[in-house]
Amino acid sequence: MGDIRFEGVSHHFGDDAVLRDIDLTLTEQRIGVVGANGSGKSTLVRLVNGLVSPQAGRVLVDGQDVAKHAREVRRRVGFIFTNPDTQIVMPTVREDVAFSLRRLKLPATDAAARVDAALERFGLDALADRAAHKLSGGQKQLLALAAVLVAEPSIVIADEPTTLLDGRNARIVTEYLGSLHQQLIVVTHQLELLEDFERVIVMEDGRVVADDAPGPALELYRAAIR
Ligand SMILES: Nc1ncnc2c1ncn2[C@@H]1O[C@H](COP(=O)(O)OP(=O)(O)OP(=O)(O)O)[C@@H](O)[C@H]1O
Numbered sequence: 001m002g003d004i005r006f007e008g009v010s011h012h013f014g015d016d017a018v019l020r021d022i023d024l025t026l027t028e029q030r031i032g033v034v035g036a037n038g039s040g041k042s043t044l045v046r047l048v049n050g051l052v053s054p055q056a057g058r059v060l061v062d063g064q065d066v067a068k069h070a071r072e073v074r075r076r077v078g079f080i081f082t083n084p085d086t087q088i089v090m091p092t093v094r095e096d097v098a099f100s101l102r103r104l105k106l107p108a109t110d111a112a113a114r115v116d117a118a119l120e121r122f123g124l125d126a127l128a129d130r131a132a133h134k135l136s137g138g139q140k141q142l143l144a145l146a147a148v149l150v151a152e153p154s155i156v157i158a159d160e161p162t163t164l165l166d167g168r169n170a171r172i173v174t175e176y177l178g179s180l181h182q183q184l185i186v187v188t189h190q191l192e193l194l195e196d197f198e199r200v201i202v203m204e205d206g207r208v209v210a211d212d213a214p215g216p217a218l219e220l221y222r223a224a225i226r
Contacts, residue, residue: 002076002155002183003027004048008057011043018043020206022057026185030178032194032214033187034221035203041187044203045157048185049077061155075103078153078182082160084140085133093135093143094119094128100151118150122176138169145176155183162190191218 004026011019018040033041046052047059050070059066061073081087090096098115106114119125122142127135132143141161148156158177162170174193177184186193194200200217202210204224210217 001027001029003060003062004155004183004185005060006044006047006057007060009047009054009059010056011040011047011052011054018206019047019054022206022208024201024208024211026183026199028183028198030184030186030197030199032197032200032217033185033203034189034191034194034200034218036225039203040206041203042159045079045159045185045187048155048157049074049079051079075151076153077155077157078148078151080141080144080148080156080158080161082163084137084144084164087144087147088132088140091131092128093124093130093132096132096143097124097147097150100147104151114150118146121149122146123172136169138165138172141165141169141173142176145173149180153182155185156180157185157187159187160189161186162188162193191222194218 006022006024009019009022033044035041043052047054048061050066050073053067061077064073066073088096090099094115097118098111101111101114119128122145124142124146127139135143162173165173194214197214200212200214201208202217202221210220
């Protein structure tokens, strides 16, 4: 598993403190992050692959300071955004998945085999030559997953990956996420998604207010938002 450490991390946007002196060590396989809108969840996970840099403290991934080794860290950390449109970069489904492999500089036949395997795993093989931007929302989220996972990151972060999906597609994406062997960090408001995770972190106003097994952490959070 990965080893993600937040050491005295604080961050603010303008005058607004968004994260306040966070210390966390994340080594479990599946970790959920919950909290009210604006509590700092997205900012917290974006620090892990350098999408946001902390203004105080540091974030280490497998011992590497993200601020100093952003490129290496990004190779190990796959990030799935809420809105898959933000991460589709190529015209067709196959090209988009293949694009993720370009920096690995694999021999063409190996790369093609990996792309085919990823398309099949996410049920996208029949759509391989379709225009990516014309897929449905659920299909786009599966494409985003395929494009991230084809590069075999050791850590996968998903920021509200099912928010835009209907019930059926949300279930499909949830099942794929649940089947990953990688370390997985999921930010979500869909609390049932986290029930069999190892650990749930509850954020409030830029602080960690609970950090526990899903049972007690979610109970506390449900009581807080009731
Ligand atoms: N790039 C930015 N510039 C300015 N303010 C920002 C930026 N990103 C986030 N914020 C602010 O930081 C605070 C925390 O945002 P963040 O997205 O981390 O919260 P969140 O817990 O993920 O919220 P949500 O559940 O609504 O997605 C919010 O007040 C937000 O408006």
